Amino acid sequence: MYQPGRTATWSAGLLVLLVAVVLVSAALGPVRIDPVTVAMAALNAIVVPTGVSVTSSSVTVLGVAIPVLVPAFEYTAVFSFDVAGSHQLIVETIRMPRIALAATVGFSLAAAGTVMQGFFRNPLADPSIIGVSSGAAAGAVAAIAFPAIVPLGSIHLSAFVGALVTAFLVYAIATEGGRTPVATLLLAGVAIQAFLGALISYMLVHSGDDLRQAVVWMMGHLNNTTWSDVGFALPVTLLGVGVLSAYVRELNVLLLGEEDAHHLGVDVERTKLLLLALASIVTAAGVAVAGVIGFVGLVVPHIMRLIVGPDHRILLPTSALAGASFLVATDTIARTGPAEVPVGIVTAFVGVPFFLFLLVRREVHSL
Amino acid sequence: MTDSSNRVNSGATEPEPVEETETHLEPAPITVTDLSLSFGDLRVLEDASLSIEPGEFVGFVGPNGAGKTTLLRAISGAITPDSGTVTIDDTDVHAVSSRASSRLVAVVPQDTSLSFSFPVRDVVEMGRHPHRSRFAAPTHEDRDAVERALERTRTTDLAERPIDEVSGGQRQRVVLARAIAQETPALLLDEPTASLDVNHQIETLELVRELVDSGRTAVAAIHDLDLAARYCDRLVLLAGGTVHDSGTPDEVLTADALAEAFDANATVTTNPVTGTETVTALPDATAVSGTGAEQPGESAASEPGDNATHAHVLGTGTTAASAVARLATAGYDVSVGPVTPGDAAAETAARLAEGAVSASDSDSSSRTVETVTVEPFAPLSADDRAALESHITQADATVLADLTLTAGNQLVLDPLESVEQPIFVETTPLTERNGVGAAARERYEACRERGVEVGLPDLLAGVEGVLSGSGLGTVGVDSSSPAVEADEADEADESDEASGRGDAVQESAVSQEASDD
The missing domain is CATH 3.40.50.300 (P-loop containing nucleotide triphosphate hydrolases)
Structure with a gap:
């Protein structure tokens, strides 16, 4: 029978691993900083709000100025370790945002991948199986290549919207009479992905000077990350995975098949919609800021399933944490190599051989 | 709420409260x-x-x-x-x-x-x-x-x-x-x-x-x-x-x-x-015989007013059981014997007889199944012999389904002499079924010469063929009965002796086995 203590132990262990990987990663780079200094610099960066003041401002909507009150917080640093100014700057504003984003994206993709594999009862499912990544890519490429046409100012927002619109479209196509058969969903996802692939190619052909930017985005990248990227992706991811973790038992029961799940008290269609929506939002949050990073969401849940078993109550949190460590580690390789490469290339280089190894060993044959 | 009340209720009624309380x-x-x-x-x-x-x-x-x-x-x-x-x-x-x-x-x-x-x-x-x-x-x-x-x-x-x-x-x-x-x-x-x-x-x-x-x-x-x-x-x-x-x-x-x-x-x-x-479940008789399952006798009714045709099955075991079942389901009046109680053919006949009784209110399956049951290893009694003779001589068709010749039953060969065209269904060679010797084998084989051999699946077709070919499946009772009776008297003594020998052989075989163990 399921033991909550086992999940707690594994999660705590993986959290410690994540912290260690983060510290080592932040220590590596053109400037070597020892991990202790990194830890101190990171702690120095932690601030808490200690005061609040309200200022009046106004927002213009459709040419009408609407006055709003904006609260302004005053922050105070909790720690003040003695760290060289340049090191503090490198850790706080260059390496940490990128590492935090890598951890966030790894967390979101691995969690979403776990949910999708369970949901589809298919070992080949990944977070983008219903076209979320293709939608994000289409949105991002459109924003890059035709900034004049796409009204959503930022590439991130455009990608996020593209991802969610695609997911909704696939769900709507596959739903008939209140039922959404998983097989139809899968096929609709494949078809829409193919269509979006063609659309993206068309846009790339006509993207002119923006081609390079668009291609790099699609490969998955974490460079030039700012805290604002993290500020967008992290809350969405934590909220999404938080709600998903309340549905882990439903995910287990759904593995028995939908009719059995119904007989065991699961409101099947509602649960499916909820799982699909949350997994898509979490994925979209990740790919919108980091581009299409493959294999994290496919391989990490598989590895964790081999280690901790198929029970989603332990699989979901451990996969998410392991995914965070995995992407931080692979991104460290991506940025510290002789020439910086998009992290999506590294995850595929590392992930594919490992996945094939599992496949040949017949350890990945079913869920 | 209901859980706890259930537990109280069942606790009072169940002798083993610890095990059963909550599952009641x-x-x-x-x-x-x-x-x-x-x-x-x-x-x-x-x-x-x-x-x-x-x-x-x-x-x-x-x-x-x-x-x-x-x-x-x-x-x-x-x-x-x-x-x-x-x-x-x-x-x-x-x-x-x-x-x-x-x-x-x-x-x-x-x-x-x-x-x-x-x-x-x-x-x-x-x-x-x-x-x-x-x-x-x-x-x-x-x-x-x-x-x-x-x-x-x-x-x-x-x-x-x-x-x-x-x-x-x-x-x-x-x-x-x-x-x-x-x-x-x-x-x-x-x-x-x-x-x-x-x-x-x-x-x-x-x-x-x-x-x-x-x-x-x-x-x-x-x-x-x-x-x-x-x-x-x-x-x-x-x-x-x-x-x-x-x-x-x-x-x-x-x-x-x-x-x-x-x-x-x-x-x-x-x-x-x-x-x-x-x-x-039995094979669909309509598909086999080509006529309605209820009225196979239409083509060869033995007596006016009786639309059922009578078939007698000689033999034991599953082959005979199967023959009985097929014929009975196809609407024939069936008799079977001699069989010993517990034999597959006897069991089948008994079940079919019950089925015939329970279904007697519907005329679609009004058929009779009769069994001549004999004691194992015993010679045929006079009553059984008479019953058999009457079945065989009155039957429109006689089927020999893997008939085993024993000291006890070899008398059945006598009435068979009068059957013009017996139908043979054989799944094992006679040598494995013959427990009484060459004389009986010759009579059996002579009988087979006159008869027709069919496989079990073709049984109904074979019976139909015999019935339609000869009009009646048996020769006239009057002409042959003296001869039959004469033969019978001759062999009655022999059979008694033979059965005695048969029993002795059986017993010695049993004791042989016992001592081997």
């Missing part, structure tokens, strides 16, 4: 009213109505495509009917949430996709899902229910094994354990025995029976009519998506009802071991 549930009544359901254009259920009393074990029987599984799924709430209602414990299962309905009814599906390696105990634990709140860890009650369910299904030893590594029979028990752990007042089972061997079938149904007796209402779609009759309190015969008949097994399982519902030619008899109804 208040069984729920199930009512199905005018249920209709279509898959696309296909009408699967049509105004199906039935009511099931609390604590009953009801079997759904019927041909493939009759709607058994669909009706079960509609009762469980898995599919929503086009019209009609299903209530369990006075709750409309289609009007409440799946959580609420899953507390009323547990389902053991025909096949569960369990192709992932959850440990058995975790699969059983999933049965607790309807009873648990979203964030709570398993409670003591949950753990107890799971352990009890494992114990009841004798799967405790498997509890740590991955579900995809246990056998089909074990897996079925695990799924049943899951349903038990669900602790619902009603239990639905879809073909619970379909993929199980005979031992596991019995085991599974015994367990369901136990569950019913300890306070559950159970409904099972069961293909095997014998098992259904044996374990169910009541059977519901479904055909064409509606309730064709409903009642106790002996009320529902009649040859006529089965003929209508299954479009099958079957006899219903009483299983001598279990004492419950047993159904034997």
Whole structure:
């Protein structure tokens, strides 16, 4: 029978691993900083709000100025370790945002991948199986290549919207009479992905000077990350995975098949919609800021399933944490190599051989 | 609330309170009213109505495509009917949430996709899902229910094994354990025995029976009519998506009802071991003989006014049993003998005779089956001999189905002399069936020379051929009877001696074996 203590132990262990990987990663780079200094610099960066003041401002909507009150917080640093100014700057504003984003994206993709594999009862499912990544890519490429046409100012927002619109479209196509058969969903996802692939190619052909930017985005990248990227992706991811973790038992029961799940008290269609929506939002949050990073969401849940078993109550949190460590580690390789490469290339280089190894060993044959 | 009151009630009635208290549930009544359901254009259920009393074990029987599984799924709430209602414990299962309905009814599906390696105990634990709140860890009650369910299904030893590594029979028990752990007042089972061997079938149904007796209402779609009759309190015969008949097994399982519902030619008899109804489906006589099953005698009626043709079967064992069954089902009056009690042919004839009696009110299958039963290893008595002679001489056709020649029965060769064209069905060579020597063999073979040999599947065609070819299957009784009687007198003494020798041989063989051991 399921033991909550086992999940707690594994999660705590993986959290410690994540912290260690983060510290080592932040220590590596053109400037070597020892991990202790990194830890101190990171702690120095932690601030808490200690005061609040309200200022009046106004927002213009459709040419009408609407006055709003904006609260302004005053922050105070909790720690003040003695760290060289340049090191503090490198850790706080260059390496940490990128590492935090890598951890966030790894967390979101691995969690979403776990949910999708369970949901589809298919070992080949990944977070983008219903076209979320293709939608994000289409949105991002459109924003890059035709900034004049796409009204959503930022590439991130455009990608996020593209991802969610695609997911909704696939769900709507596959739903008939209140039922959404998983097989139809899968096929609709494949078809829409193919269509979006063609659309993206068309846009790339006509993207002119923006081609390079668009291609790099699609490969998955974490460079030039700012805290604002993290500020967008992290809350969405934590909220999404938080709600998903309340549905882990439903995910287990759904593995028995939908009719059995119904007989065991699961409101099947509602649960499916909820799982699909949350997994898509979490994925979209990740790919919108980091581009299409493959294999994290496919391989990490598989590895964790081999280690901790198929029970989603332990699989979901451990996969998410392991995914965070995995992407931080692979991104460290991506940025510290002789020439910086998009992290999506590294995850595929590392992930594919490992996945094939599992496949040949017949350890990945079913869920 | 109800849980605790149940526990108090059952604690007072159950002798072993620790084991049984929490599993004693208040069984729920199930009512199905005018249920209709279509898959696309296909009408699967049509105004199906039935009511099931609390604590009953009801079997759904019927041909493939009759709607058994669909009706079960509609009762469980898995599919929503086009019209009609299903209530369990006075709750409309289609009007409440799946959580609420899953507390009323547990389902053991025909096949569960369990192709992932959850440990058995975790699969059983999933049965607790309807009873648990979203964030709570398993409670003591949950753990107890799971352990009890494992114990009841004798799967405790498997509890740590991955579900995809246990056998089909074990897996079925695990799924049943899951349903038990669900602790619902009603239990639905879809073909619970379909993929199980005979031992596991019995085991599974015994367990369901136990569950019913300890306070559950159970409904099972069961293909095997014998098992259904044996374990169910009541059977519901479904055909064409509606309730064709409903009642106790002996009320529902009649040859006529089965003929209508299954479009099958079957006899219903009483299983001598279990004492419950047993159904034997027989090959469709119309397809074999080319004439209506009811009137094979039309082509060669022996007597005016008697439209049934009489066939006598000589022989024992399964070949003779099969011949008897085929002829009887095809509408012949059949006699068989000499056979010893307990022989397959004797048993078959006895069952068919009962079937003939029970179906006597319908003229479609009014036929008689008579048996000449003799004591094993004993010479034919005068009465038996007379009976046999009369059967053989009066029969329109005489069939020798793997007749074994023994000291006791070789007298049957005498009346055979008068049969013009006996029909032989042989699956083993005579040398293996001849226990009396060369003289008998010669007479038998001479008889075979005159006769026709057919395989068992062609038996009816062979009989038809003999009947139509010669008009009557026997030569006139008057002309041959003196000779027969003379022969008989001669050999009566011989046979007595022979039987004495035969017994001695038998006995010495037995004692030989005993001493070998």
